[in-house]
Amino acid sequence: MSTGNDANTPAADPRSTGHPTNGLNDTVHQRHRLGILTIAAESERVEVAYLRTALELTPGNLSRHLAVLEEANLIQIERGYHGRRPKTWIKITQQGQNSLRAEINALQELLRRHQSSAPKAR
Template identity: 90%
Template sequence: MSSNDEAVGAGNRGHPTNGLSDTVHQRNRLGILTIAAEAERVEVAYLRDALELTAGNLSRHLAVLEEADLIQIERGYHGRRPKTWIRITEQGQAALAAEINALRELLRRHQEFRAAT
């Protein structure tokens, strides 16, 4: 195998981008999952503000993640005020870990290629 074949991802492992999930990799959904992984649960209003999303846009991203069983949505009250929280599921934790691992491998390969040139 030539070094050019390796640079374009030929071989048994394929290219690291093959390990990226279209569901997880989208910027806002990746943000939702990483924030949720850092806490037991996170309030939807916090996500909206932290990620600078509209309520409608955030709602759509949450629906995609919930349909994929990557998050659970909880509705309740804090005092008399209705609140919505999300929790990352075990499947969501695994999907986030796989995404981060694929990104690490992509970065490693890129740095290795740059160092060789």
């Protein structure tokens, strides 16, 4: 049973849905997929080899995460060549941008609530 939002449904404002964790999206929240989306949002497109190195993933593990994100329409995968060398790039979709923004908003609200309720050190 999934406790987060479906990747195809934008996360609701966590302040209006009870606890901020209700705004987390299971597809986006997984740490490697969150890393992929965050890196992809920083540029027009990113080479898969860079993601593998930056996130310290095996080719198979990265491939699986990319497949999950592509199936959820959060990224597009482009295959081509740079000179004679085959290359693969990913690009974050608008839906991916929206899902990433909603995830970050939910995390910020969770942090805000935690910091405002944390006992003060003496």
